Amino acid sequence: MDVDSFSTAGGANVMTWFTLGYSNQQFDVTDLGDGSYSIRPVHSGKSLDVWGWNAGDGAELRQWDYTGAENQRWYLDDRGSNYYSIISKFSNKAIDVWGVSMFAGADARLYSYWGRAGQLWTFQKVGSSSECYAGATLTNRFVDCGGKTIGLSCVGDDESQGAVLTLKNSSIRNVKLSSSGGADGIHCSSGNCTLADVTWNDICEDAATNKSEGGTMTIVGGSAYNSTSGYGGTPDKIFQHNSKNSTTIIAGGFTAYGTHGKLWRSCGNCSNNGGPRNVIIYDVNIDATIGSIAGVNRNYGDKATIRNLRIKNYSSGKPPVCEEYQSVQKGSSSTKYGEAWNTAACDVSTSDVSGL
Numbered sequence: 001m002d003v004d005s006f007s008t009a010g011g012a013n014v015m016t017w018f019t020l021g022y023s024n025q026q027f028d029v030t031d032l033g034d035g036s037y038s039i040r041p042v043h044s045g046k047s048l049d050v051w052g053w054n055a056g057d058g059a060e061l062r063q064w065d066y067t068g069a070e071n072q073r074w075y076l077d078d079r080g081s082n083y084y085s086i087i088s089k090f091s092n093k094a095i096d097v098w099g100v101s102m103f104a105g106a107d108a109r110l111y112s113y114w115g116r117a118g119q120l121w122t123f124q125k126v127g128s129s130s131e132c133y134a135g136a137t138l139t140n141r142f143v144d145c146g147g148k149t150i151g152l153s154c155v156g157d158d159e160s161q162g163a164v165l166t167l168k169n170s171s172i173r174n175v176k177l178s179s180s181g182g183a184d185g186i187h188c189s190s191g192n193c194t195l196a197d198v199t200w201n202d203i204c205e206d207a208a209t210n211k212s213e214g215g216t217m218t219i220v221g222g223s224a225y226n227s228t229s230g231y232g233g234t235p236d237k238i239f240q241h242n243s244k245n246s247t248t249i250i251a252g253g254f255t256a257y258g259t260h261g262k263l264w265r266s267c268g269n270c271s272n273n274g275g276p277r278n279v280i281i282y283d284v285n286i287d288a289t290i291g292s293i294a295g296v297n298r299n300y301g302d303k304a305t306i307r308n309l310r311i312k313n314y315s316s317g318k319p320p321v322c323e324e325y326q327s328v329q330k331g332s333s334s335t336k337y338g339e340a341w342n343t344a345a346c347d348v349s350t351s352d353v354s355g356l
Contacts, residue, residue: 001025001048001095001108001121003063008044011051014061016097016106018220018252019124019171019194021142026126029076036073036089040066047072048095050110055091058098059110081214082140082169082191083120085113094119102216102249102280122169122192134181135162138170140191147174151181154204156233161205163187169215173197177207180231185209188217196252200224203260204232209240210248210277217241220252226288228259237262237295242270244300247278255285265295266302268327268334275300275327282307285356292320296345297327298337306348310356321353322346 002017003024019025023043030038039048041063049064050071066072073089086095093110100118113119124142131138132145134152152164161183165172169191175198177185182204186195189211195218200207203226210217219239226235238260241248248264256263263286266277275297281304286293293309296302304322311319320339324346327334340346 001027003041003044006043007063008046010046010064012044012063014048014063014108016101016108017104018196018218019142020196020220021126021144021171021173029123032068032073034073036075038066038068038072039074039086048074050088050090050093053090054110055093057093057111059091059093061095061108061110079115079120082122084123085115085119086121087113095121102247103282104251124169124171132165132172132175134164137166137168138172139168141170142173143170144173145175147176149176149178149201151178152183154180154182154231156231157205157236159184159205163209167193167195169193171196175199176201182207182232188212188215190215192216192218194218194220196220196222198222200226202227202230202232202258203236203238206236206240207238209242210246211243212246213243214245215243216247216249218249218251219254221254223255223257224260225256226258226260235259235261235291237265239264240267241265241277241279242267244274244277247280249280250284251280251282253283253285256288256290258288260288260290262291262295263293264304266297266300266325266327268295268297268325269330269332271330273297273300273327273329276302278303278305280305281309284309286311287356288312290319292323292339294322294346295325295336296322297334298324298345299326302345304346304348306346307352309348309353311353312356314353314355316350322348 171194179202
């Protein structure tokens with residue numbers, strides 16, 4: 001959650017935004033002794049408040065001076081796998097991402113609890129840059145790495161290489177992966193993960209892999225470079241997606257440089273392969289030579305949603321923007337059907353893509 005525009009005023013709107021770790025996205029959660037909690041934005045010291053004491057569906061969530069009243073008291077109900085519903089003691093309604101939107105800026109409001117992903121929240125404790133080092137595993141953390149450069153090694157296109165960072169329901173910001181130490185990049189292995197303002201100096205195997213079953217991996221800003229003669233061998237996809245019933249979001253001005261195979265690929269031949277796997281690509285720059293943008297598995301119900309994509313020297317079909325595949329199990333090779341527009345699997349129109 002995010003208090004709009006860092007406002008400290010009473011009545012400021014509360015919404016969703018990319019996880020960047022600023023103080024308007026940090027909250028003090030305090031046990032009030034009756035089974036409920038106060039939730040207070042760090043930057044303002046105010047409280048999450050059911051606006052206007054509205055007990056109906058669609059009630060607005062705003063911040064207000066803390067009074068301890070029931071419209072500022074919240075039950076945190078553990079729904080398993082590090083997900084919680086946040087229920088108002090006053091109305092018994094749940095904090096809800098309005099319209100089940102996956103885009104930054106969606107409103108947070110109150111709605112009757114129905115248990116889907118738009119009403120499930122995770123908590124990540126703010127950590128320190130000392131936790132950001134090559135080989136680290138972060139669990140339920142947000143860590144600003146402070147701009148440091150980290151790395152392991154790089155053995156060409158070897159898929160057995162370890163991850164430089166493993167995120168378990170965690171987020172990182174402001175880190176660089178070294179040219180000679182990119183290994184298998186960053187893994188999101190469970191929960192929801194955000195990779196904000198990450199720089200891949202030269203991708204080794206993959207920049208990042210979504211392995212979180214049912215979770216979301218979000219890449220915000222940052223950049224990735226790949227050289228045809230660098231440590232990583234033959235240019236391949238930037239972001240790999242292996243987990244099922246999950247989403248990868250690439251947004252916030254992320255930019256690719258150098259030479260790449262694809263921006264994102266749903267696994268074509270994983271063990272126990274299936275889906276769906278979804279990707280949302282918006283406000284992205286491809287300032288690079290690239291074979292294609294997104295590869296979806298039509299037979300597993302994947303979906304690519306693409307908006308405001310800018311590609312260097314783009315012309316129709318060069319490169320293909322969204323390609324549909326027939327995916328298979330490990331040991332076989334997937335079949336490519338080709339580029340598609342405005343289909344169930346490829347939610348993209350020609351107007352969504354422009355030259356750079």
